[in-house]
Structures are given as structure tokens and as C-alpha cells.
Amino acid sequence: MSTGYASGRALRLTTKVLPEHARGHNRSLLLQTLYRAGMHSRADLARETGLTRVTVSDLVAELMGEGLVVEMGQREDARPGKPATMLDLNREAFQLIGIDLSAADTFRGAVLDLDGRTLTRVELPLQDRTGADALALVIRLVDRLVAAATLPVLGVGVGSPGLVDLAGVVVSAPNLGWGHEPLQLELETHLNLPVVVANDANVAALAEHSFGESEGDLMLVKVGHGVGAGLLLDGTPLFGSRFAAGEIGHVVVGTDGGPLCVCGKHGCLEAWLAVPRLEAAMADGDADAVLAQAGRRLGIALAPIVGALDLAGIVLSGPAHLLDGTLLAATADTIRDRTSPQIHGALALRMTTLGEDIVVRGAAAMVLSARLGVS
Amino acid sequence: MSTGYASGRALRLTTKVLPEHARGHNRSLLLQTLYRAGMHSRADLARETGLTRVTVSDLVAELMGEGLVVEMGQREDARPGKPATMLDLNREAFQLIGIDLSAADTFRGAVLDLDGRTLTRVELPLQDRTGADALALVIRLVDRLVAAATLPVLGVGVGSPGLVDLAGVVVSAPNLGWGHEPLQLELETHLNLPVVVANDANVAALAEHSFGESEGDLMLVKVGHGVGAGLLLDGTPLFGSRFAAGEIGHVVVGTDGGPLCVCGKHGCLEAWLAVPRLEAAMADGDADAVLAQAGRRLGIALAPIVGALDLAGIVLSGPAHLLDGTLLAATADTIRDRTSPQIHGALALRMTTLGEDIVVRGAAAMVLSARLGVS
DNA sequence: GGAGTTTGTTCGTACGCTTTACTAACAAAC
């Protein structure tokens, strides 16, 4: 870290905006409305979006031409005036593929429908593959999934561990032995399908936002072999200056030392909270005390973050038998004790409701967001 | 804090976008280019922005009509082709007013030119005024400043302590006795000028971004009577779920107790770091040890935030004789010891270069951003 | 002086959305 002065100047990459971009936005606005609230007539959409009926009709015609939207017959309930022809997303037109590379020993994937329901699941054991072998396994997985899809595939979403840049290059994923793996590009050229690759915790946060019951700014803490987090501020993932946002696993917690971490420091969050560490400590001593201690440590680490960001929610993802209960309660208590009511009054802390599928479903949501602008 | 499930669903307020909004964006793009890089010809602007010369000419005509842009004569250096007529922001067309309400005993303000240079400064002693009396003092201050301006005033920016919402309502500012003060609206109706009101630390962060040497995501920590922070992610201020982002003053630091805070907790960041606390502690004991301790505590609080956000920079604002030196160095050391190199390697920690004017200048920058889209 | 370059404008075109005006299809009241 430097204590000097950075040279140069932030170059905010603002770029020109054309009317056609505006149209793309309005297009997504319609899709989003249909996606979230289901059937609407053209007139409903016009009222909801503020666009005129004329413009909505025009956009709907375009979307119907692409097979994304279909007419569903006339409105049922009797009202004065001409009966409305209802529209909806053509939910039987496409399927999504979501991939989760974050588990320690398995690559998971699934075919999902547009509502995020899992249709077919595939798991391939990793068996300590790294580098090119791991990449080959990913390709085998997506090939199996593409073959399993019963409808055209809208796109493939991938949640990968490690640092992932905006172009879907895995900049660094030590566990998989990837240094600068252009995963998105490789999958796209192999499949000839749109692919989106992002960090697993960010993807999980997106899942919670799309399919969970979360409002407002959200942090998802993913506890597994390591500890990572994904942040969703104003509905948008935060990537950070070096695509390392959410990397809180090796932040030291507390001022009283702590267990030695693989990174060489004492008292890293990961040394307190990672699943293997928890299991080992629980085997050695009072299980409940171990969980309470881990929960407190998580709370200590999260308190400043909650204060700085004024989060609306924190969601924990990981083995429920470890996290849900003593640990979660200790975290909640600790955050409450270490922040002002102004801050923790607005905060909801809870387990995810999406279970093990969280990354797979988030990856699918990412495809919807990238391809349709739906989030 | 609830550990239950939030009801409802995030309603991302996406709204329709019309071609005229696109034009507004392109307009700002031109202004921004001129503001930051100075003189350009129409053809230069076209090359820089990707718009065509035709479109640029059209937009420039509009901007010249409003007096925002002026022709500066022909390009000096001889090149083949028709000589270019240079354009620039009309820097002598408008002035800005910036107001800082964050000091404990004084309301400060200044008239500035478009480049953020201070032209006239006015300070009014607060003398323990609160509520309506404090509001009256703000009005007296802006009236004095408007009278002191020698050119039309583009707008008034205000940095206020406390929580400020997006409409410039001071939701809560205990020190000034404001509960729900619609400051922006009141000043606007009084002055008949555009007014922007925001939180002081956020405004300071904006100043650092606009006038300081900062790249990328930035956190500004403001140490004074209290301790607060402003975050600028991707050039945009972060407000948080309840407009309380940056409120880190009452986050408990460390696991070993600490001094009693006015809020009733022990070991709040503010109890370690606020200027009155520092001065009292230094009078009682080893001044350098006090500063080192305070710096360490700040580092402990910031480490998780830096990790979670992957910040590019942290800037300290406040009394340099306290912050710059032992304290800053201790903070830097602590962050380095408590985060992974991946995180702190990219981080620059430093004092602001803007001194006491930081909020006033940030408020002026806010006006530029709101009125011209320039940041 | 001629060739080549660059600038900024004019003209016509394509696109996106709006307003206005229309037809179709219904419920409610008479």
C-alpha cells in the first residue's frame, strides 16, 4: 500500500448514447415488467411504464417477432370497453444454463426455465483437476447441459471462484489453478452461445436479489472452503478497483490474535469461519461455543461494513447445520452491539432460502439480466 | 435488527428513456470533455466522443446559445487543412456557491469560479444556534454570497452534517437541531436558484474526486467533532438504504473495550478518534502514543471495508497536525497487517490536499455535476 | 500552382417516440 499520491485522473468512461439505446432500455423495461408481474395487456404496460400505447404496441410487435413475448388470449374479468389481449413472456421459448464452479470437489450445473426453476441437474466430480483439465471438465459439463436442454438456450451463466473481470476472464482462482483464464470467451467460441462469467459470491448475491425476498442494498456472505462475499448496491454488483470486492476472507478480526491462517496471519475471518476450520474446532471442543465464537467474529467483521454501506440486508449462504442457529444469532447480536440503532435498525440478517442451488440459479439470473435486461 | 425475512420486493425504479434524454447525455459528454481537457475544436470533440461532426456542431450551437460554450479563435499551430475554431467552456459566464455547514461553530461559504477556485469567502459564527435560527443563518450566508458574486450564479451547493436524502431534505442533524428540514427546497424558493444539498462527507468525497488526485473507488474519512465517511463508487456517491452510508462513527473497534462514547457504547471509532477526544487524551499522556493508538483503531475499522469494497483510495480530512504523521502511518500499517496484499496492494491512503475548503469546493463540484453533468 | 488534408456546414435520410384521430368491442342505462 502506498501512502503517496496517485498520478493521473479518474477517466470515467462515459460514452455517447443514441436513440436506439433508449429503445433498448424501453424494450427491457417491458420485458422486466412482464417478467416480474406476469400477464399484462399493451395498455397495462403503457400505464405502468409511462410510454404511450402506440410505442408499447410497436415494441411488443418487435418482441413478438423475436418470440420473446406471446399473446395469451383475452382478459377474463368483464369490464366496460374493448377486452384486452393479454401478453406474457414466452416462458416456453427458451431455457437457461447455470454453472457453479465454487464447490471444493464438484462442478455443478443445471438447465433452468425462464422463471429460474431447475429442470435438469448435472454434477461432475472435480477429482483435484486444475488448469486445463479443470477447463476441459467445465466444457464437458456445459456440453452435457446443452444436450439436456429441451428448448433453445438463451445463454450460459457461470459462477466461478476467484477474481473475475468484466469480460469474464478469471484473473485468479488458486484452487482451480487458473491464472488468466478467458473462460467466457472460450465457452462462447466452443458453444456459439452467449456466455456470462462472474465471481461466485456476486452471482449468489444476484440470485438472492432475483429469487429471494430481498429489498435494497444487499451483501451475501458465502461460507464454504473459504469465505467470500458479494455486494449488490442499487441492484448492481460491485466489482471493486481490482475485481476483488467481497474478498473479506483474509481480513483480520478482533484485536486478540486468533487461529493461524493459511495466509500466514492470525485471526483472519476465514480461519474462524471456513467450514473445515469449524468442523475441526467443533470436533475438538464445545461445538456450540465454537459456533457462537465464529458468529461473533463474523459480526465483528461485518459491523464496519454495515455502517459504511448502510446495508438493507445480509444473507448467509453455506451449510445450514453450521450457520443457521447459534452462529447466525451470535452474528446478529454482535452487529447489534457494535453499530448504532440507526444502522442496524434497518438491517435484516438471515440465511438464504435458495440452498445449494444459489450459484446455479444466480448464474441463470445473470443470463436473463445480460440478454433481456431483466433483473 | 430483524433476523426474519423482509416482505415485498425490491422495486427498481427503472423508468422510460426518451431520445431527448440521450441528447442530454451527449450534451454533458461535450461539456465534460471541455471542462476536463480544455480547448477543443468541433472535430476534436467528434473524435473524442464518437459522435459525428454534424451532431457535435448541432450540440455546440445549442450550448453556445445558452452561453455555456464560446469560440476562442483559430487553432494556433499550423497543420494541413482548414484551421479549426477552438471552443471552450465559457469560464467567465457563471460562478458557483459552495456552503459548508459541518464545522462545529461556524457556517462557511464561498463564491467559486467554474474551475473550483475560491473567489470570495464568507464565514458566520454559529454561536450555538439550532433549528430555525440555524436555518436563518444559512439564509443570511447564502444571501451574502449571492450578493458577492460578480457573475450569474449557476447554482448553490450545500454540504450539511447528518442524514440527507436525495431531495436535499436534512432527515436528521442532531447538532443543528434539525429533524426533517427541507433545506434544498427552502433555499431554492428563497433564492430562486438551483440548490443541491447533500451530506458533508459525501460532498467532501466528491471534492477529492473532482479536484484531488484520486482514481477509482474512493472513501473519504472526515475527522472533526465526530467521525464520518463518504464513499464514491464508480464516480457516484453511495447513499445507502436509509441515507446513512458512511456513518461509521459509532462502530465499535476492536475486542478489548475502549473509552466510553456519548452513545453509551465502549470503543466506538468516534471515542477513539474525534478531535476533542484526541486533544483531551493527548493533554493527559503521551501524545504520540495516543495518535498511534487512534491510527491503529481507524485501521482496524477500515480493514474490513477496504476488503469488502476493494477500494482504490482512502483520503483523510481533518486537522493535519493530528492526522498527518503518526496517526496516518499507524492506520496504513494496520490496514496492511490486517488485509491481504491483493487488497492493500492497490490501495492509496493519504491526507486530502484540499484542506479546510474541501466541503465548500465539493459543494461547488456538486453544482457542476447537477447542472452540467460535469464531474 | 496543384494536390492533398482538415474543418465545419448543408442536405437528405433513418429512427424513435409523441399527439391526434380513428375503429373495434364491450357494459350500463334507458
Next chain:
DNA sequence: GTTTGTTAGTAAAGCGTACGAACAAACTCC
């Protein structure tokens, strides 16, 4: 059975925004 009023969707015209092609002006270089 007719009239009235409402709602849905479409058609036509118009305005705003940006683009490409073409051009005149003004310069440098050879």
C-alpha cells in the same frame, strides 16, 4: 333494441435526434 360512455389497439402525421454523403473553405506540402 338503442344510446351512451369507456377501454383497447392501430394509423397517420409530426417533431426531435443522429447519421452519411457531399461540399466549400482554408490550410500545408511539394
